[in-house]
Amino acid sequence: MINALQAKSMNTLRQRHNPLVTAVITTMLVTPWMLHANLVQDTPLSTVSTNPIAIALHGGAGTITKANLSEQQAQQYRAKLEEALLAGYAQLKAGKDGQYAVISAIQILEQSPLFNAGIGAVYTYAGDHELDASIMHGAERLAGAVSGVKTIASPIAAAQAVMNHSVHVMLSGSGAEEFAQEQGLAQVDNHIFDTERRLKSLQKAKRAIADSQTELLEFQDYKFGTVGAVVLDQQGNVVAGTSTGGMTAKRYGRIGDSPIIGAGTFADNDSCAVSATGHGEYFIRYQVAADICARMAYQGLTLHAAADKVVNEVLVEADGSGGVIAIDTAGNIAMPFNTEGMYRASIDIHGKMSVAIYR
Amino acid sequence: MINALQAKSMNTLRQRHNPLVTAVITTMLVTPWMLHANLVQDTPLSTVSTNPIAIALHGGAGTITKANLSEQQAQQYRAKLEEALLAGYAQLKAGKDGQYAVISAIQILEQSPLFNAGIGAVYTYAGDHELDASIMHGAERLAGAVSGVKTIASPIAAAQAVMNHSVHVMLSGSGAEEFAQEQGLAQVDNHIFDTERRLKSLQKAKRAIADSQTELLEFQDYKFGTVGAVVLDQQGNVVAGTSTGGMTAKRYGRIGDSPIIGAGTFADNDSCAVSATGHGEYFIRYQVAADICARMAYQGLTLHAAADKVVNEVLVEADGSGGVIAIDTAGNIAMPFNTEGMYRASIDIHGKMSVAIYR
Numbered sequence: 001m002i003n004a005l006q007a008k009s010m011n012t013l014r015q016r017h018n019p020l021v022t023a024v025i026t027t028m029l030v031t032p033w034m035l036h037a038n039l040v041q042d043t044p045l046s047t048v049s050t051n052p053i054a055i056a057l058h059g060g061a062g063t064i065t066k067a068n069l070s071e072q073q074a075q076q077y078r079a080k081l082e083e084a085l086l087a088g089y090a091q092l093k094a095g096k097d098g099q100y101a102v103i104s105a106i107q108i109l110e111q112s113p114l115f116n117a118g119i120g121a122v123y124t125y126a127g128d129h130e131l132d133a134s135i136m137h138g139a140e141r142l143a144g145a146v147s148g149v150k151t152i153a154s155p156i157a158a159a160q161a162v163m164n165h166s167v168h169v170m171l172s173g174s175g176a177e178e179f180a181q182e183q184g185l186a187q188v189d190n191h192i193f194d195t196e197r198r199l200k201s202l203q204k205a206k207r208a209i210a211d212s213q214t215e216l217l218e219f220q221d222y223k224f225g226t227v228g229a230v231v232l233d234q235q236g237n238v239v240a241g242t243s244t245g246g247m248t249a250k251r252y253g254r255i256g257d258s259p260i261i262g263a264g265t266f267a268d269n270d271s272c273a274v275s276a277t278g279h280g281e282y283f284i285r286y287q288v289a290a291d292i293c294a295r296m297a298y299q300g301l302t303l304h305a306a307a308d309k310v311v312n313e314v315l316v317e318a319d320g321s322g323g324v325i326a327i328d329t330a331g332n333i334a335m336p337f338n339t340e341g342m343y344r345a346s347i348d349i350h351g352k353m354s355v356a357i358y359r
Numbered sequence: 360m361i362n363a364l365q366a367k368s369m370n371t372l373r374q375r376h377n378p379l380v381t382a383v384i385t386t387m388l389v390t391p392w393m394l395h396a397n398l399v400q401d402t403p404l405s406t407v408s409t410n411p412i413a414i415a416l417h418g419g420a421g422t423i424t425k426a427n428l429s430e431q432q433a434q435q436y437r438a439k440l441e442e443a444l445l446a447g448y449a450q451l452k453a454g455k456d457g458q459y460a461v462i463s464a465i466q467i468l469e470q471s472p473l474f475n476a477g478i479g480a481v482y483t484y485a486g487d488h489e490l491d492a493s494i495m496h497g498a499e500r501l502a503g504a505v506s507g508v509k510t511i512a513s514p515i516a517a518a519q520a521v522m523n524h525s526v527h528v529m530l531s532g533s534g535a536e537e538f539a540q541e542q543g544l545a546q547v548d549n550h551i552f553d554t555e556r557r558l559k560s561l562q563k564a565k566r567a568i569a570d571s572q573t574e575l576l577e578f579q580d581y582k583f584g585t586v587g588a589v590v591l592d593q594q595g596n597v598v599a600g601t602s603t604g605g606m607t608a609k610r611y612g613r614i615g616d617s618p619i620i621g622a623g624t625f626a627d628n629d630s631c632a633v634s635a636t637g638h639g640e641y642f643i644r645y646q647v648a649a650d651i652c653a654r655m656a657y658q659g660l661t662l663h664a665a666a667d668k669v670v671n672e673v674l675v676e677a678d679g680s681g682g683v684i685a686i687d688t689a690g691n692i693a694m695p696f697n698t699e700g701m702y703r704a705s706i707d708i709h710g711k712m713s714v715a716i717y718r
Contacts, residue, residue, distance in 0.1 A: 141644045141677075147614070148531060168613045169640045172507060173532055175612025253534025254527045255506070262621040262646045281528045285500045287621045290646045291653070298657035318500075 051234045052349035053092040054331040057085055057105055059115045060225035061277050061323040064341025064357060077114055078355045081345040084108040085355070088229055089347050098239035099137055099160060101231040106133075106156040106243050109227035113195045115343075116225025118154065121193045121245025123202035125209075129193040130250070132259040133159040133243040134170075138269035138329075139235075143169050145259040146176040153186035156243045159259075161185060170259065193245070205249035226258055228265070228275025230327040232349075238273035238327055240265045240289070247280070256280030262290035269329055271296040272303055277342070278315075278322010286314055292326055303327070307334040410593045411708035412451040413690040416444055416464055418474045419584035420636050420682040423700025423716060436473055437714045440704040443467040444714070447588055448706050457590040457598035458496055458519060465492075465515040465602050468586035472554045474702075475584025477513065480552045480604025482561035484568075488552040489609070491618040492518040492602040493529075497628035497688075498594075502528050504618040505535040512545035515602040518618075520544060529618065552604070564608035585617055587624070587634025589686040591708075597632035597686055599624050599648070606639070615639025621649035628688055630655040631662055636701070637674075637681010645673055651685055662686070666693035 059081055069077075088105030092098070110118025121129040133155035134145035144163025147170065152158045161183040162171055171179050181187055226244035233239065242265045244258040257264035257280035264280070266289035267273035274289035283289075288310055295306035307326045315322070316338050323337025323344075331349035335342070345355040418440055428436075447464030451457070469477025480488040492514035493504035503522025506529065511517045520542040521530055530538050540546055585603035592598065601624045603617040616623035616639035623639065625648035626632035633648035642648075647669055654665035666685045674681070675697050682696025682703075690708035694701070704714040 136644075143644050166611070167640065168611065169643045170614040170619075172612035172614050175610060179611040251534060252525070252527065252538040253531035255529040255531050260529075260619060260621075261643050262619075262649060266646075281526065284528045284620050285495075285502050287625075287646070287649050290621060290649060294650070294653040294657060298653060 051236065052331040053089070053232055053234055054327060054333055054347060054349045055085060055088045055092060055101060055105065055229065055231045056325040056327055056333045056335060056346035057081060057088070057109070057227070057229045057344065058275065058277050058323065058325045058335070059109060059227050059343030061321070061337045061339040061342035062225070063339065064343070066358060069341075069357070074357055077343050077357060078345075080109065080112045080114055081343060081355050082353070084229075085345045085347060085353065088231060092231060092233055095234050097235065098231040098233035098237045099135060099163075099241075101233065102135060102229045102239050102241040103156055103160055105229040106227055106241050107154055110154055110156060110243055113197070115227045116198075116245045117227045117243040118245075119193050120195050120198065120225075122198050122225070122248040122250075124246075125206070125249045125251040127202065128190050129245055130253075131155040131193070131243070131245055132256065133241070134259045134261060134265040135159045135163055135241040136239070136261055136265050136267040136273070137163065138238040138267035138273055141268055143261045143265075145170040145261060145265075146172070146180070147255050147259040148173045148253060149176050149180070150190045151177050151187050152180045153188045153192070156241055157185055158183075159241065159243075169261065198245075198248070201248045209249060226264075226277040228277060228325060230267075230273040230275050230325050230333075232327050232329060232331045236329055237269055238267050238329055240267040240273035240275045242275045242277075244277075257283035257288070260284055262287050264289060266290045266293055268293050268297070272306075272326050272328040274307070274324050274326045276322060276324045278339070279320050282315060282318055282320025283322060286310070286318060286320060288315065288322075288324060292324065296328065303332045304334045308336050311336040312338055410595065411690040412448070412591055412593055413686060413692055413706060413708045414444060414447045414451060414460060414464065414588065414590045415684040415686055415692045415694060415705035416440060416447070416468070416586070416588045416703065417634065417636050417682065417684045417694070418468055418586050418702030420680070420696045420698040420701035421584070422698065423702070425717060428700075428716070433716055436702050436716060437704075439468065439471045439473055440702060440714050441712070443588075444704045444706060444712065447590060451590060451592055454593050456594065457592035457596045458494060458522075458600075460590040460592065461494060461588045461598050461600035462515055462519055464588040465586055465600050466513055469513055469515060469602055472556070474586045475557075475604045476586045476602040477604075478552050479554050479557060479584075481557050481584070481607040481609075483605075484561075484565070484608045484610040486561065487549050488604055489612075490514040490552070490602070490604055491615065492600070493618045493620060493624040494518045494522055494600040495598070495620055495624050495626040495632070496522065497597040497626035497632055500627055502620045502624075504529040504620060504624075505539070506531045506614050506618040507612060508532065508535050508539070509549045510536050510546050511539045512547045512551070515600055516544055517542075518600070518602075528620065531614075557604075557607070560607045568608060585623070585636040587636060587684060589626075589632040589634050589684050591686050591688060591690045595688055596628055597626050597688055599626040599632035599634045601634045601636075603636075616642035616647070619643055621646050623648060625649045625652055627652050627656070631665075631685050631687040633666070633683050633685045635681060635683045637698070638679050641674060641677055641679025642681060645669070645677060645679060647674065647681075647683060651683065655687065662691045663693045667695050670695040671697055
């Protein structure tokens, strides 16, 4: 019955909305991107769609300043964000359901050692990697999430499999891995996620924890490097996805906001789609992703006003640092953050690309 | 810094609100409860508080009808609900913070084999018990949750320990157990949760799964026996807690709504506190607990209107079965459910007790 329901839901994904018919037919123009700080590409990308499409990504928020990021590093981040952005955008241009755009974009970030997701994920206190991911589709509010998985090559793909092929929404640990294996997803050794840079972060964090005899410092070392994507597809659906390695030196099977529907990820065609990055505990307590959508739906706020309210007022008042990317069914994009920087990128409904790091 | 923040938050719990000063001083009158169907006790209980206090509990919703529950069984349920209710109420009368009322009430239900929480928890497909619980305090939105724990005697107490003594909000599996042990919480063998009745349910479910070669039937066997409590304390705080054994024959480390802040449990002194019971996947996707509070806060709905809208309209339209208990800072109580029955009980601000099962 449930599988039938889910199948039905998937079938109706394309039927539920009457997307705005907006003719955005522009000239093909692909140039090598000029990779300077906060690059904004004003030349429209090609799109053959008669319906608006748009995409936004984040690669984490935190203490990211020109003082602690070299221009060479910044260029690497911008190039990878752009690569992911274009991969997701290509899916949207091809008329694919938004979930495929989210997966395409996030998988490129998962495969890059630059970000705290997949390869490049931070280490737990025990010295391995426990990954979390979630995805939500705005049409029928279908959702899937995995938490604490160690041997799944692409956690976001596992979350998608949960959404599309399980009666459940959230699977955890070895059970989630068993499910992913049954679904034919690639299994890997946990060490595939190792990077020298994150190992150094763990060692530093463990020394700090040992010195202070507390857990407190585990928050200070990590840069909230979670990755995420939000899209508007040609069918008028908004979809959000998030993938993360969690926090350096995490213990106790800690689950952050990334795999929590409503906290780190949310999507509803009646309001918006949001992916968050930041100090997860606050994002859970303040229901960041769902609250932005609720304020749009119930208070009549614009996407920008709702996202800004939650990130720059509610969270700031609570001392919760981080940021979000958000998109609505008109293709508006908001990317507020209350930290010094957030790796972010977007292509709006006019095909205008933006890749930025600092304020 | 975080511990200091949490300590500060705890210290300000009593200061943030200016509770309504309502003189509810009534005559002491404790009588043996007449245990008949949908008993409503009209005689006010004693209270010496000058501020309103109130409490509501649930013990699960589902296909609970007079046809499949004997009068003797119904009496057992009502007696246990009343015992839990009075235990929680005693904490409120004594002026304790609402979290202690929630814990007192839920622990009695966890210790009873009648409910799907603690002793009496359903079995996983593998034949053991994986328990989930969460608690949230409305003053500063502090929250704690544990998921997939096997050896913690009282999962709700572990959730409370996470809220009060951890920098995290949600801990899972063996990590959560390690934390609970460090906190001095009682550790038990998983078999302490065994009951003959739930073992039969597992056997029946596994036969059904084997016959159908699907997971589908795992939904049909269990009665959503999650337990929960919501309270208003003398300081004007609303607090919610939920504890569960999950679903019969669950696999893959499935996490339901009970340990998910916003889905199964939510509390905010600016709106209300909610504990849910039902088909967890829908409660996650529809953010049931947080959505009721959001509709109060943002749409100006009354508690009853908000809870009724979500349970009897949004969830019904989505085919999500279950119910909630909800309380606001004025002490209003709503207990809507869209199933045939829900084990529920409450004492309102006038001291009026209600214990009910059927519609």
